[in-house]
Amino acid sequence: MLFAIFAGARRVVMGDARGRERSRSWLGVMLLEAPRFALELLAGYGLLVPVSWLLTKALGASLALRSPIRVARIGKRVSNTEHTEPMLALYVRATLANAAEGGMPSHVAGFAGGAAALGHRLEFLVSDVRGGDAHTNAIAPSALFSATKALFEIWNNLVFTVRALALDAARDPKIDFIYQRYSRFNWTGVLLSVVTGIPLALEYNGSEVWISKQWDRIGLIWLLKRFEQLNLRAADLIFVVSAVEKRNLIGAGVSADKVIVNPNGVDTDRFRPDCGGAEIRRALGIEDRIVVGFVGTFGPWHGAPVLAEAATRINHTGSRLHFIFIGAGEQRPQTEYIIESASVSATFTGSIAHNKVPSYLDACELLASPHVPSTDGSEFFGSPTKLFEYLAMGKGIIASRLGQVGEVIIDGENGLLVTPGDADSLARAIEKLAIDGELRERLGSAARETAIERYTWRHNAARVFDAISKTSPG
Numbered sequence: 001m002l003f004a005i006f007a008g009a010r011r012v013v014m015g016d017a018r019g020r021e022r023s024r025s026w027l028g029v030m031l032l033e034a035p036r037f038a039l040e041l042l043a044g045y046g047l048l049v050p051v052s053w054l055l056t057k058a059l060g061a062s063l064a065l066r067s068p069i070r071v072a073r074i075g076k077r078v079s080n081t082e083h084t085e086p087m088l089a090l091y092v093r094a095t096l097a098n099a100a101e102g103g104m105p106s107h108v109a110g111f112a113g114g115a116a117a118l119g120h121r122l123e124f125l126v127s128d129v130r131g132g133d134a135h136t137n138a139i140a141p142s143a144l145f146s147a148t149k150a151l152f153e154i155w156n157n158l159v160f161t162v163r164a165l166a167l168d169a170a171r172d173p174k175i176d177f178i179y180q181r182y183s184r185f186n187w188t189g190v191l192l193s194v195v196t197g198i199p200l201a202l203e204y205n206g207s208e209v210w211i212s213k214q215w216d217r218i219g220l221i222w223l224l225k226r227f228e229q230l231n232l233r234a235a236d237l238i239f240v241v242s243a244v245e246k247r248n249l250i251g252a253g254v255s256a257d258k259v260i261v262n263p264n265g266v267d268t269d270r271f272r273p274d275c276g277g278a279e280i281r282r283a284l285g286i287e288d289r290i291v292v293g294f295v296g297t298f299g300p301w302h303g304a305p306v307l308a309e310a311a312t313r314i315n316h317t318g319s320r321l322h323f324i325f326i327g328a329g330e331q332r333p334q335t336e337y338i339i340e341s342a343s344v345s346a347t348f349t350g351s352i353a354h355n356k357v358p359s360y361l362d363a364c365e366l367l368a369s370p371h372v373p374s375t376d377g378s379e380f381f382g383s384p385t386k387l388f389e390y391l392a393m394g395k396g397i398i399a400s401r402l403g404q405v406g407e408v409i410i411d412g413e414n415g416l417l418v419t420p421g422d423a424d425s426l427a428r429a430i431e432k433l434a435i436d437g438e439l440r441e442r443l444g445s446a447a448r449e450t451a452i453e454r455y456t457w458r459h460n461a462a463r464v465f466d467a468i469s470k471t472s473p474g
Helices: 002-006 026-065 104-117 149-165 188-196 208-214 221-234 243-251 277-284 304-312 332-341 354-362 385-393 423-435 437-454 457-470
Strands: 011-015 021-025 088-093 121-127 136-139 177-181 200-204 237-240 259-261 290-295 321-326 346-350 366-369 396-400 416-418
Touching: 002 026, 021 026, 026 149, 026 188, 026 221, 088 104, 088 188, 104 121, 104 177, 104 457, 121 149, 136 149, 149 188, 177 188, 188 200, 188 221, 200 221, 200 457, 208 221, 237 243, 237 457, 243 259, 277 354, 290 304, 290 354, 290 423, 304 321, 304 332, 304 423, 321 332, 321 354, 332 346, 354 385, 366 385, 366 423, 385 396, 385 437, 396 423, 396 437, 416 423, 423 437
Parallel strands: 088 121, 088 177, 121 136, 177 200, 200 237, 237 259, 290 321, 290 366, 321 346, 366 396, 396 416
Antiparallel strands: 011 021
8 A cells, every 4th residue: 555655546445355445545545554554563573573482482491391191191092993993183274274375275174074084073273254064163363463474474373372272172171182284373283282281283284484485485484483393392293295394304303203294185086087077178169189187376386387388399299289277376377478379279267166176177188297396406395185186087197206296106107207397308298198098098097096095085084093093102
């Protein structure tokens, strides 16, 4: 608003994705918004940040007072069928669902479904503006401090944590353990664990310090680092999505004994062949084409521009190919520009509901996962949810030989691997599968078998509950 006024605007109108608007005249901005903004900055950096630092230090000091045999509270054992007895977990998700990119919503829903299939129960504690079913406790975020993203998140850590402590669901004596999806500037699970004595399991999908330096700059890295270190110290068990991330944590001083690799998963009943692809092909007018699909948030690590470059380099099969790019994000404009400049036949769907993704993937013969290396040279630590969704679709998969992607996909057995970031290598692999239908069928069948045997959400949840059950006191 201030920049607009300085640029000469007489009135400023701001809107958000929920359809809410705020309109201010020049005078309104100068008399209302500017003083409020200045006050937020003063109170935020002069009071909120120091208080959060002190509370983080105090929580860290309190960890020394915890009993080293708290896991005995669980009191469960593994049955003869190698499945744990039914448990009740408090699932804490302090990240705003509408603010998250990537596979977070599907991961949360998938884990919940996997836990239910195993006979376990989850009580949810989530940051959201709306509630869910009887087992979902939603805490609406507060916009009291919103001058910067960092202040907004730090403030809402306090709001979320205080309100969580007041909920009966968070202090239910029947809860066996707290399971928190680690998020930036949050230590709700740590405080709940300290206050109640309930063990804490942390789902750690990557360092928020690293992400904030590389992809999503937010400031206050020194404070964020203390939040992250506190979560890692306090957790009784830490579940990471890849072996690379486990090595990263061990290198940072975390005990290897409490770090467990737990790759992402897929619902193989929803993601399956023949689930609506024919209708999508008819609607798009591509029934006679060989379709290459990509789904993602167009983040800098997804490699969508590399796929676009590969599309421009395909020769004799090019006239028969059509590309579908599903999603939206930072690199979509660049990707579209490459495609349009070369007149490649393609559809950009934009963001679509996750329940519609299976039918779009089913419309494809080939599915691409062209991930690229990190710009700082660090190992790829992710476990892309879309990779497992690709597997379940039973299609020909082309993926980068990178991190866990290159471990799940076995070249020539359940997919093809290409050199990360190499558009020529990717183009040749697309041509190969586009021409050879028999190879596509063989790889696709093996891919779905891989998903069913190793990478369902039931497998993902089982690794968590089995690990909790097998953790011995002391």
